[in-house]
Amino acid sequence: MMECFTSLLSTTYVLGSIPIILLVILAVTPVDGNLSRKSLLSWPVARPLASLYSFLIEVAQPATVTTISDWDATEIRESSSINVSKESDFPEGWWTGDEVFLLERRAIFSKAWLFVAHTSRFVKPGDYHAFEICGFPLFLIQGKDGIIRSFHNVCRHRAYPVISRKKSGSTTVIGCRYHGWSYDTQGYLIKAPQFECLEGFDKSQNSLFEIHTRITKHGFIFVNLDARNDVAEPELEVHAIDRFANANRISRRSSRIDGWEVEGRFNWKLAVLDMHGNNHSSARTNQESRNLRSVLQSMFSVSSRDQNRYRYTNLDVFPASSIHVTGKGGIWFSVSIVPMNVGRSSVRCDIYEHFAVRNADRKHAVVADIKPWFASKIAKLETAYKTLNAPGSCKTDCDNQLSLRDGMVEARLHDNALQELILSNLKSHLTLERVQGEEIWPTVQLSSTSDKYKRANELCKELEAFVEDAGCSKGLSKTRVKDPLDW
Numbered sequence: 001m002m003e004c005f006t007s008l009l010s011t012t013y014v015l016g017s018i019p020i021i022l023l024v025i026l027a028v029t030p031v032d033g034n035l036s037r038k039s040l041l042s043w044p045v046a047r048p049l050a051s052l053y054s055f056l057i058e059v060a061q062p063a064t065v066t067t068i069s070d071w072d073a074t075e076i077r078e079s080s081s082i083n084v085s086k087e088s089d090f091p092e093g094w095w096t097g098d099e100v101f102l103l104e105r106r107a108i109f110s111k112a113w114l115f116v117a118h119t120s121r122f123v124k125p126g127d128y129h130a131f132e133i134c135g136f137p138l139f140l141i142q143g144k145d146g147i148i149r150s151f152h153n154v155c156r157h158r159a160y161p162v163i164s165r166k167k168s169g170s171t172t173v174i175g176c177r178y179h180g181w182s183y184d185t186q187g188y189l190i191k192a193p194q195f196e197c198l199e200g201f202d203k204s205q206n207s208l209f210e211i212h213t214r215i216t217k218h219g220f221i222f223v224n225l226d227a228r229n230d231v232a233e234p235e236l237e238v239h240a241i242d243r244f245a246n247a248n249r250i251s252r253r254s255s256r257i258d259g260w261e262v263e264g265r266f267n268w269k270l271a272v273l274d275m276h277g278n279n280h281s282s283a284r285t286n287q288e289s290r291n292l293r294s295v296l297q298s299m300f301s302v303s304s305r306d307q308n309r310y311r312y313t314n315l316d317v318f319p320a321s322s323i324h325v326t327g328k329g330g331i332w333f334s335v336s337i338v339p340m341n342v343g344r345s346s347v348r349c350d351i352y353e354h355f356a357v358r359n360a361d362r363k364h365a366v367v368a369d370i371k372p373w374f375a376s377k378i379a380k381l382e383t384a385y386k387t388l389n390a391p392g393s394c395k396t397d398c399d400n401q402l403s404l405r406d407g408m409v410e411a412r413l414h415d416n417a418l419q420e421l422i423l424s425n426l427k428s429h430l431t432l433e434r435v436q437g438e439e440i441w442p443t444v445q446l447s448s449t450s451d452k453y454k455r456a457n458e459l460c461k462e463l464e465a466f467v468e469d470a471g472c473s474k475g476l477s478k479t480r481v482k483d484p485l486d487w
Helices: 004-026 049-060 098-109 235-248 268-272 297-298 304-309 360-389 418-437 449-468
Strands: 029-032 034-037 066-068 073-077 114-120 128-135 136-142 149-150 169-171 174-176 180-186 187-190 212-215 220-224 255-264 312-317 322-325 331-341 345-353 403-406 409-411
Touching: 073 297, 073 418, 098 331, 098 418, 114 128, 114 322, 114 331, 114 345, 128 331, 149 220, 220 235, 235 312, 235 322, 255 331, 255 360, 255 403, 268 418, 331 360, 345 360, 345 403
Parallel strands: none
Antiparallel strands: 029 034, 066 073, 114 220, 128 136, 128 169, 136 149, 149 212, 174 180, 180 187, 212 220, 255 345, 312 322, 322 331, 331 345, 403 409
């Protein structure tokens, strides 16, 4: 009798342990490659059998993943089968609002490290290249000392452009065509007609406004428009790019073989929406890039035929640039989305080849394939943005999802790391502005000039106004630069 009771107890113990073992196994379920543990404390000690089956099904469901965003708010990530209803964190006018764009100018493009070029574009002293990023004109020039420097493209006299005729060229003397002020390759004022003899005028106090410039050991040039002296170094960006360049044999000895800009009527964030996806590799987050979709795959959804033709590895650089390496021929290229205004952007592409590779056929094939195809995809982005601007469209992503079909753009906003990073930067800067009680433009430079110079400059303005009123301006006022740097 005792033996039967012991056997029955043992069997009951084993059978009773099976549900517990299943609970332990099912309570640790993989979610997107990560283990997500679900608490078992909600299960009472005694529970009916019917409830047990319900509980097993409940525990077996993938647990909801929650993350903490940069602005300390909890977001619920939606699975592919569950649509989480949540009020959008993105402000009205995220894609189309002028106020949002102006805040982006102040909060991101005025103070972030921006990739602009590669050193291989500068061969000799005097070589220069001019750019305009988000309405800020600037240029890079190689000095006689071999150093590449960046400057605001505005004359210190009246803020007219000093590089105006050609966007690229070579000169060792940079001259403003308006009043004849001239500068050397280091930005020093060397000539100021009718001001040099003015008492109190100091040439050394009227150099071009220099921009923070950093060059990686592999030749990638970054600029930061923030006028403060204590700008943080781009350590994460440089570290990630150095690792990427080492792995892909990119060096200062690379040679630029082609490049172009395609302008389109769309918001810059729409273009980078897929370029920086959830599984992106980003220099901002110091992650290494390996076998990810290039701009030809992720940004514009390349066909499988094109994917087989070229294999790409890419590195995304916040806020709107990326570096791409093709699988054959030693060819790599950079892509930058350049905001012009809220509804107009320019996509700049520069193609390079490795110094040891000189494959003309491969070179021409890459350019011939990418260039026209690139332009056609820009047209699709324009159509997508036109849809956003259509009456009745949801401009704030009411359902946490922007879905523009027909193969143009499709992405989930709150699942996109770049969009969240942009929003975080905007919110942080807006907080500073609210504390200070005014807009903060990090690019604004403060000039130090004598009282006599200021009086002379005011007299010059009055004379110009008189000439313009008389109708003798000869069109000079039409070329005036409208910019926050125009003081």
